[in-house]
Amino acid sequence: MSDETCPRDYQLNAQVGFNLRRANQRHVAIFQKHVDGLTPTQFAAMARVHELGPISQNRLGRLTAMDSATIKGVVERLLAKSLVALNPDPDDKRLRLVSLTAEGEALIGAATEQALAARMDTLAPLSEAEAVQLEALLAKLV
Numbered sequence: 583m584s585d586e587t588c589p590r591d592y593q594l595n596a597q598v599g600f601n602l603r604r605a606n607q608r609h610v611a612i613f614q615k616h617v618d619g620l621t622p623t624q625f626a627a628m629a630r631v632h633e634l635g636p637i638s639q640n641r642l643g644r645l646t647a648m649d650s651a652t653i654k655g656v657v658e659r660l661l662a663k664s665l666v667a668l669n670p671d672p673d674d675k676r677l678r679l680v681s682l683t684a685e686g687e688a689l690i691g692a693a694t695e696q697a698l699a700a701r702m703d704t705l706a707p708l709s710e711a712e713a714v715q716l717e718a719l720l721a722k723l724v
Contacts, residue, residue: 619689640677
């Protein structure tokens with residue numbers, strides 16, 4: 583490879599993808615310290631079901647930005663913890679709806695408070711205005 587095809591001025595630490603991944607890794611570590619017993623993806627699925635009520639697994643995946651294999655695994659792990667249930671959709675028997683169990687409903691309240699604390703810790707290095715700006719900019723990227 584010649585010097586023309588391999589720029590020497592490429593700095594990994596200045597690349598958006600690299601920094602987004604590092605920021606996500608930092609947030610996941612903070613989240614795990616605050617939220618007991620749930621991964622960020624499990625929490626996201628439970629929070630969306632809590633927000634919307636019973637929902638098909640496929641739609642839940644779309645609304646939590648998870649592909650079908652990922653949401654299937656997340657739902658299976660939540661089922662194993664007895665935090666969600668799968669029931670037939672009364673309007674379309676081919677679908678099964680994900681809903682929170684009583685145990686899941688009890689957990690999501692505490693987990694939401696913990697997730698909000700994790701959010702605050704993640705954004706702690708920023709001023710309030712910077713945090714608002716960061717979240718607005720990230721929303722524009724997705």
